[in-house]
Amino acid sequence: MSQKQDEENPAEETGEEKQDTQEKxxxxxxxxxxxxxxxxxxxxxxxxxxSDFLMKRLQKGVSIISYPLLLESKGILMKSVEQKxxxxxxxxxxxxxxxxxxxxxxxxxKNLVTGDHIPTPQDLPQRKSSLVTSKLAG
Amino acid sequence: QIGSLGGGCMSGGGNDIQWCFSQVKGAVDDxxxxxxxxxxxxxxxSGELLxxxxxxxxxxxxxxxxxxxxxxxxxxxxNVYSTFQSHEPEFDYLKSLEIEEKINKIRxxxxxxxxxxxxxxxxxxxxxxxxxxxxxxxxxYNLKEEDGxxxxxxxxxxxxxxxxxxxxxxxxxxxxxxxxxxxTYHINSISINSDYETYxxxxxLRINLWHLEITDRSFNIVDIKPANMEELTEVITxxxxxxxxxxxxxxxxxxxxxxxxxxRASALCDRxxxxxxxxxxxxxxxxxxEIISSISDVKFSHSGRYMMTRDYLSVKxxxxxxxxxxxxxxxxxxxxxxxxxxxxxxxxxxxxFECCWNGSDSVVxxxxxxNFFRMFDRNTKRDIxxxxxxxxxxxxxxxxxxxxxxxxxxxxxxxxxxxxDFNKKILHTAWHPKENIIAVATTNNLYIFQDKVN
Numbered sequence: 001m002s003q004k005q006d007e008e009n010p011a012e013e014t015g016e017e018k019q020d021t022q023e024k025x026x027x028x029x030x031x032x033x034x035x036x037x038x039x040x041x042x043x044x045x046x047x048x049x050x051s052d053f054l055m056k057r058l059q060k061g062v063s064i065i066s067y068p069l070l071l072e073s074k075g076i077l078m079k080s081v082e083q084k085x086x087x088x089x090x091x092x093x094x095x096x097x098x099x100x101x102x103x104x105x106x107x108x109x110k111n112l113v114t115g116d117h118i119p120t121p122q123d124l125p126q127r128k129s130s131l132v133t134s135k136l137a138g
Numbered sequence: 139q140i141g142s143l144g145g146g147c148m149s150g151g152g153n154d155i156q157w158c159f160s161q162v163k164g165a166v167d168d169x170x171x172x173x174x175x176x177x178x179x180x181x182x183x184s185g186e187l188l189x190x191x192x193x194x195x196x197x198x199x200x201x202x203x204x205x206x207x208x209x210x211x212x213x214x215x216x217n218v219y220s221t222f223q224s225h226e227p228e229f230d231y232l233k234s235l236e237i238e239e240k241i242n243k244i245r246x247x248x249x250x251x252x253x254x255x256x257x258x259x260x261x262x263x264x265x266x267x268x269x270x271x272x273x274x275x276x277x278x279y280n281l282k283e284e285d286g287x288x289x290x291x292x293x294x295x296x297x298x299x300x301x302x303x304x305x306x307x308x309x310x311x312x313x314x315x316x317x318x319x320x321x322t323y324h325i326n327s328i329s330i331n332s333d334y335e336t337y338x339x340x341x342x343l344r345i346n347l348w349h350l351e352i353t354d355r356s357f358n359i360v361d362i363k364p365a366n367m368e369e370l371t372e373v374i375t376x377x378x379x380x381x382x383x384x385x386x387x388x389x390x391x392x393x394x395x396x397x398x399x400x401x402r403a404s405a406l407c408d409r410x411x412x413x414x415x416x417x418x419x420x421x422x423x424x425x426x427x428e429i430i431s432s433i434s435d436v437k438f439s440h441s442g443r444y445m446m447t448r449d450y451l452s453v454k455x456x457x458x459x460x461x462x463x464x465x466x467x468x469x470x471x472x473x474x475x476x477x478x479x480x481x482x483x484x485x486x487x488x489x490x491f492e493c494c495w496n497g498s499d500s501v502v503x504x505x506x507x508x509n510f511f512r513m514f515d516r517n518t519k520r521d522i523x524x525x526x527x528x529x530x531x532x533x534x535x536x537x538x539x540x541x542x543x544x545x546x547x548x549x550x551x552x553x554x555x556x557x558x559d560f561n562k563k564i565l566h567t568a569w570h571p572k573e574n575i576i577a578v579a580t581t582n583n584l585y586i587f588q589d590k591v592n
Contacts, residue, residue: 028422028424029478030427030478032476033475033477033479034424034425034479036479037425037478037483134173134198136164
């Protein structure tokens with residue numbers, strides 16, 4: 001990324017600085033990786049915008065709370081993660097809206113409740129427990 | 139200076155252990171059902187029993203068969219002893235949240251009588267399970283037939299004393315205690331105290347102390363939740379009781395620190411007695427620094443003198459007497475440092491690897507990607523990389539060490555970093571408390587390896 005800058009602003013970075021940055025990136029692979037990441041996601045580190053990463057983590061079922069700083073850097077305030085839903089209807093509506101923005105790679109949508117009607121307990125997705133014996137015991 | 143490993147391979151020659159494939163459990167097919175993903179592995183205190191938990195909420199317990207003294211080619215094999223559904227999926231209607239049935243941790247209680255007891259936990263609820271054997275049944279009742287039907291009392295003309303007769307072994311698992319409703323956040327650890335009466339459970343922000351007999355209350359002993367959630371900067375990632383001191387426990391954080399607490403100091407252990415933290419060179423700091431310093435597992439040595447922590451790239455051994463830096467650091471897969479960008483994008487950087495000690499605290503083990511796992515000998519400073527794969531499944535053949543080529547010319551038999559399969563991760567491993575037998579969990583298979591017995 002610093003090389004890109006050099007092309008655009010050749011006058012600003014002196015030869016010494018250029019060598020310094022390149023040296024540092026050579027010594028610190030982490031820094032080079034960081035530069036790569038920031039080049040791909042320029043909005044990283046800024047305030048809320050992309051909720052793509054949040055949805056990704058929700059789908060993975062990883063505890064959101066485990067990485068508060070990560071969420072900030074991925075552009076989401078803790079506030080939105082901690083969002084309390086007024087009731088299950090509110091929750092399902094919010095979930096339905098989010099599902100519209102989902103990446104195509106996710107699996108078939110098992111949630112039959114849309115955001116259009118007030119759900120009842122019967123409508124909520126019932127996850128069946130595994131009645132099958134573990135294959136480790138097979 | 140005590141520090142990182144040099145090269146050097148562990149297998150071959152002298153007193154080095156030679157690891158051999160022993161058994162593999164689980165389905166062969168590549169299509170892995172989510173419920174079959176193994177989420178925890180744990181030997182009991184004698185090593186005779188080996189428990190696994192999976193994402194489907196099931197527990198499978200294997201038992202080591204008694205050695206045949208005459209033909210002891212190897213130590214006894216592990217066969218299925220009991221299996222049961224420990225946790226079911228739940229829906230929290232109040233919070234509109236699904237509660238996964240995935241078993242996060244299993245911890246065995248030391249055996250006190252004929253039955254075995256273990257604690258298993260999902261994100262919210264801990265359960266105490268009793269596993270007991272039944273190999274006799276009473277026969278010869280006066281009022282009942284053998285099949286249980288009641289006899290017509292008028293047909294009873296003589297009396298007999300019922301006796302116990304042998305029957306086929308039946309292993310029964312029953313839930314004896316359910317410890318619920320004490321955790322707002324996801325439980326990541328449980329640890330049984332050396333007093334064998336109490337245990338702790340830890341979630342992202344709090345640690346609770348329970349008595350094994352009492353389910354309707356628990357004491358909060360650590361609470362790091364800030365008054366204003368926007369001030370939250372770190373979370374609890376693991377916790378464990380000291381193996382000998384019943385008043386001492388540690389908990390690790392997402393910022394790479396470990397706090398040791400003494401329950402005698404105060405009821406709420408928010409102020410640590412010791413803080414273990416390795417100082418970081420600020421000029422080395424990058425976007426990834428904090429994420430990769432997050433500790434995914436902490437384990438005391440059997441001796442209680444040391445503890446081991448696992449962060450994304452390394453394993454560190456700490457002397458409890460020295461807080462300012464670890465006494466040993468072992469690089470697990472340093473070659474990943476130049477791949478952090480893609481590991482962040484595919485979320486692998488958040489994988490939580492566990493680690494374990496061998497019985498004598500001389501060797502430590504942890505998992506990696508591509509179904510590789512690593513062992514570090516603390517005495518010889520040698521390390522080895524092995525692979526859990528069905529290709530090596532001839533019993534008693536010594537496993538071939540693996541080597542990853544970070545860059546440049548790849549030698550024969552080496553694998554390049556870019557060819558590693560990051561979906562094949564070994565997060566859970568366990569070491570038999572007394573013998574050189576290890577259990578290694580790939581995504582949905584359980585491998586058992588033993589050292590070569592001559």
